[in-house]
Amino acid sequence: MRDLVGDPELGLTPYGVPEGTQGPISWVHTSELADPTPFLEGGELLLTTGLTLGGSAWEEYVERLVGAGVAGLGFGVDVSHSGMPPELVEAASRQGLPLLAVPRRTPFIAISKAVSRALAADEYEDLRRTSRAQHELAGAAVGRRGLSGVVHKLASLLDGWALLLDEADTVLHSAPGGAGISVRELEPWLRRLRQGRGRGALVLELGEQWIGIQELGTRGGATLVVGRDSPFGTPDHHVINSAASLVTLALRQAETLWSARGRLHTAFLRTLLSGAPAWAALDDLGAEFPAWPVRVLVLHGSHSAEESLRLIEAESDGEEVYAAEYEGDVVALAPASANLPDRLGKRRDVRLGVSEPCGQDGLPTALRQARQAVAAASDGGGAVWFTELAGRGLLELLPAERAVGFAESLLWPLRGRDELLVSLRGWLAHNGQWDPAAKRLGLHRHTLRNRIRRTESLLGRDLDQAGVRAELWLALQLLDDAG
Template sequence: MSLTVRDLVADAALGLTTRAGEQALDRPISWVHTSELVDPAPFLEGGELLLTTGLALRAENCEALVRRLTEVGVAGLGFGVGLSHREIPAELVTAAECAGLPLLAVPRPTPFIAISKAVSRAIAAEEYASLRRTSRAQHELAQAAGTANGVAALVRKLSRLLDAWVLLLDAGGGRLLHSAPTAAASRLPQIEPEVKKVRSKRGLVAAGFACGDQEVSMQALGGRARGFLVVGRSGPFATTDHHVINSAASLLTLALEQVEALAAARRRLRAGFLTLMLHGESVHDVLAYLHAELPPEPFRVVVLAGARDRDELLSRLAADQPSAPVYLAEHGDTIVGLVGDDALDWLTGWPGVAIGVSEPCDIAGLAEGLRQAQQAARAAKRNDTVVRFGDLAGYGLLNLVPGADAQAFAEAVLAPLRGQDVLLESLRTWLANHGQWDPAASRLGVHRHTLRNRVRKVEELLGRSLDRPGVRAELWLALQVHGDAR
């Protein structure tokens, strides 16, 4: 607790008496300053107890002096009586009372130095107590961080030390990793706008803001924001509290770095084991040693492609993993999962990602299962959806050809007919009717001889015979792409 003007008045050894500003005696004192200037305000920072004997004070200057001291924010004014003035001038008492400025009478036997020493001792004791409290808190936080579930334990310990609610958010700022107490998780939507502000800044960032009746302190963890620590309570945070929060933030940053490094190592191992399995190697014993488990056979291979932030998707998958065995690993620029049908809905329920699913397979057929899932994922990329390999037959040939490649092919094949819309439509209708003249002519509403002439003109422009099945197939494919482009 900071030393207040009331505490100083209560020190009987000093003999101070209150003459004005009784209602403001609980102001904290930051320092003591002595001055006989008519206007000492330019030399003050606020929070001081100003001591004076009124050597240069005149009755007409009392109101101006009080106004200037109030503006600068002094804690109070101590007036030494029995020297320049036998009593505190009535004008000064009136002005101080009107301004709500604590005005203390300092008896002549009490030297100003005694007041300065009393304040200095109190400030030193407060700083020492703050240092001890910070040291104890840091020790307790370090002990919590060293436990089995160190991150969660550290969050709970910080909450108890500060009598505050604490949230630990992921690097994206939108997912809650830990909260203390548990009910504090309900505050996440309220602080979301402030999280976005801090996320938009780079480097080590901290922010303080009000959230309803709560004072909130938030800071990014680490230079590239491995997470966000949010602490709030109904009362303000003292300097010591901020030291404790900073210590917790440092420990959490180290803990998250260790978790991140361990996760990266596990991901590399899983990717390596997947490669071994694709080459027919048995890794069951090693996986059991690492507490990893393959789903029972037959399982499906699932490929997740096109994720904007693959690291974040992997973290979300790991955090939300079902009870059924699932094996996840990175493969190239995709995520590969080996899952049974009981967990398939979980792994295919992620929006914004192209997902391909193989037919059921076993370890011996893993490479073929991966090929099937990759092919299905390429088809799924068109709409960021889920495609099963068994359903590819219903998607048509064009869904298996990259859109840009198909468009380039169509433009090249049909280039000689560019601008010939009548010929293009006649060719499309003739091919759709399997080269039969009468049905095609009837559909177009022309005589069959007119259609024959148009088809001959197409052959002349293309320089190719439409009697060849391969030419007809290429033109039909090109016309389908051309129709989609329109």
């Protein structure tokens, strides 16, 4: 509106509310109807000569236009009325409707063309801004800072702030360092968005801030959040969508690379445990491996295998660690002097078994040791070192052949009944406590009770006797060590 008034070629004169001349115009419409509102959408500059209006009708006419949300009224003077009708000026001033006097020399079509040119220029500028922003975001995506660079560039382009959250609503990247809102304030909206299906988006006003939330459709459930103290326009939404697409692509590429890396690690560990030469392949892949001797770590807990592998990477603190998923376990090989077991052992959500140091030839034995140790770990988390297991010193004093023969004879009735052996080992590792053992084995406690009673019947031994339990525990460890 201000631009129209400032155009000397049009010669428009504002009446009533000059400050209203700063409002935006969506289009120009001409009508001589007493009630043109059924043909309006809001935001238009309406042009009229007042052919069918006069006297007290102006009050209702202006009221209808204000109710329809028109941007302003342009009145052609000296056509149907001599000069500007005072009743119209009073009504427009009273109801806050921007009013422009259009001189007889200015055809209405000239105003329409002027607005059309201005709207086209605005659209072109929006396209230029969007294109420039997309180019800058793409440059940030391939830059040294990666995802962090994209988030910072997005915040700069929007003149606001931006957050990238993972599926647990943990902040992965933020710009600037302290965003304009806490994640806790966003929790209801994040929860609502994730209850839907597929990729979704929300725009909301919280306090004095306008906030956009967009799911990224990645397997990890990442979310992009942006905010500022003014509403987002169409170009802003284009910029946000472009950033979301770049971040989604980067995260999916990272997921693919992580998955491929995990499969390679698993394959190499399997080859290494089989005794086959595999170091040349590792060198060809450019992979790094800790120097011998190493300790084998086995992790159990509530995390998925992928989450556990990422946890190991996060806790490695620069130490050379080789981690992989192997036969249902998450296994890590760390230097014998590494502090990784101590750091992981402090977590209550992880049970950890740690082997004795070993060389390459001793890797299978070290893996068995770590598995035995983690089986003895409590549900409250923490690390169990194989050297701490009760009975270790006694086993080393027994003659190997006679001890293994005794163990095989004792457990012979359970041969081929792997589910009974696994249940017995887990139950003994938890000192005969039903609930912790059942939880660790992933069984219902009644199922575990039935298996232990079946084992008791096959062995012909009373498992309520401490001496019998000790014999069976020693026998199971002897057979594990014997391979």
